[in-house]
Amino acid sequence: MNSTDIITIPQRDKGTKKWKFSELLAEPEVRRRWEEVRKFFFLRESTYDMTNLCNIRCDGCYYYEGEKQFAQGNEDPWAWRSLMKEEKARGITYVVLAGAEPSMVSQLLEVCYEEMPLGCIATNGFKFIPESVGYKIHISVWGNDETSLRVRRAKNLLSKQIDNYRGDPRAVFVYTFTRENIDEVYEVMNTIAANDCKITFNVFSSPVGYTGPLRHNKDSLDRTREVMLDILSRYTGNVLFSPYSVVAHTHQYGLHSLYGCSYPRRNPSTDIGLGRSFRQYRADLSWDRDAACCVPDTDCEECRHYAAGSAVVTARLYRHVTDPDTFKSWLDYVDTYLAVWVMGYEKGNNLCHGMIAPP
Amino acid sequence: MLMSMNKKALIFRIAEIIILELKLEEITPETFDPDLDLVDELGVDSMDLATVVLVLQDEYGITIDEDDYPKLRNIRMIAEYIEQKQAA
Numbered sequence: 001m002n003s004t005d006i007i008t009i010p011q012r013d014k015g016t017k018k019w020k021f022s023e024l025l026a027e028p029e030v031r032r033r034w035e036e037v038r039k040f041f042f043l044r045e046s047t048y049d050m051t052n053l054c055n056i057r058c059d060g061c062y063y064y065e066g067e068k069q070f071a072q073g074n075e076d077p078w079a080w081r082s083l084m085k086e087e088k089a090r091g092i093t094y095v096v097l098a099g100a101e102p103s104m105v106s107q108l109l110e111v112c113y114e115e116m117p118l119g120c121i122a123t124n125g126f127k128f129i130p131e132s133v134g135y136k137i138h139i140s141v142w143g144n145d146e147t148s149l150r151v152r153r154a155k156n157l158l159s160k161q162i163d164n165y166r167g168d169p170r171a172v173f174v175y176t177f178t179r180e181n182i183d184e185v186y187e188v189m190n191t192i193a194a195n196d197c198k199i200t201f202n203v204f205s206s207p208v209g210y211t212g213p214l215r216h217n218k219d220s221l222d223r224t225r226e227v228m229l230d231i232l233s234r235y236t237g238n239v240l241f242s243p244y245s246v247v248a249h250t251h252q253y254g255l256h257s258l259y260g261c262s263y264p265r266r267n268p269s270t271d272i273g274l275g276r277s278f279r280q281y282r283a284d285l286s287w288d289r290d291a292a293c294c295v296p297d298t299d300c301e302e303c304r305h306y307a308a309g310s311a312v313v314t315a316r317l318y319r320h321v322t323d324p325d326t327f328k329s330w331l332d333y334v335d336t337y338l339a340v341w342v343m344g345y346e347k348g349n350n351l352c353h354g355m356i357a358p359p
Numbered sequence: 360m361l362m363s364m365n366k367k368a369l370i371f372r373i374a375e376i377i378i379l380e381l382k383l384e385e386i387t388p389e390t391f392d393p394d395l396d397l398v399d400e401l402g403v404d405s406m407d408l409a410t411v412v413l414v415l416q417d418e419y420g421i422t423i424d425e426d427d428y429p430k431l432r433n434i435r436m437i438a439e440y441i442e443q444k445q446a447a
Binding site: 020021022038041042044091262269271272273274276277314315317318319321 | 398402403404405406407408409410412413414416417425428429
């Protein structure tokens, strides 16, 4: 990426000094954070569509795009147990249980948890997932109740989600900024904060071919950035995000253009990393390397998805060791990612408060 | 062909760095097979390798490009890579 291409974040003068890695770690607080986050470098994820059932229908839903929605769901617990054992044997240490709506098959979630203790479930939060499933639970929020009724055909959804997950250490609410709901987040935040819940941010990333009103443009990305930063400063105790997360997910270029997506769909290399180990299983337990990424059927050029960033930005350690602020920004991003995705990990204070351009 | 003392020392030091940085407990620099495949046989992943690379860059004053990671499959290949970079 040429620095002159970055319009919305001016490049700062980083000087000509070539920093050694040991110099970047010299500050005790930075060293501490580095040691904290590197404990989790062993995480290797794959994702799994659990069923083709869902209890609501949302505009722009990733699951009901492309071929995967037609996979015949496999609800045999033994098949899932066997798959988890095989996954563990090939080095997978973290599972993301998603589409269409995992809470519809909670018996399968139990089986996965018994075999693979680290993971996360992406849910609409309408139906409670038993506490015996000790994964992180990401509850999708697409606006206030009026918007949820219009876009997701679900009545009083936020109230229902909070009733289900208030005080639950597994729960992280995920607010997806679309072009239409940017300022609604203030109303949602008041409710989230009043109930002492945790929230992180996602940016709507259009599925291939989607041209509807949720799709972002430059103005909506700029406004999303302003609002994210404002919320981040007002609700520090409730928001799991960092200034660099804001930069990475609201940049005029998507994650693939900025960082080079490392998922197999965009990465032909099988040498090391996600290109080697990541699989995206459909509900019938089949998988296709050519289509494998964390949010299949997303338009890659538009992808600013929080799940994608968690892997793609995190994997780019090497590019972020250029100077102290850039490295601190990366540490903040990884610290955020771990707090969102790993049970028991507590987010620290952000180390860099400036807006750092992606290297 | 006999390995030079310099190469032996380099391999030993790389083994020390990998053991230290990846917190490996069941292996020592003396027992670390320089031809062991770090990815396939030791289970090193991209973040581990990036960490080791950063320390090697500091120690040997070289730059290791991300695109060169596939060339760093085992300790012997890393040692040869470092030698080439230092000679360039």
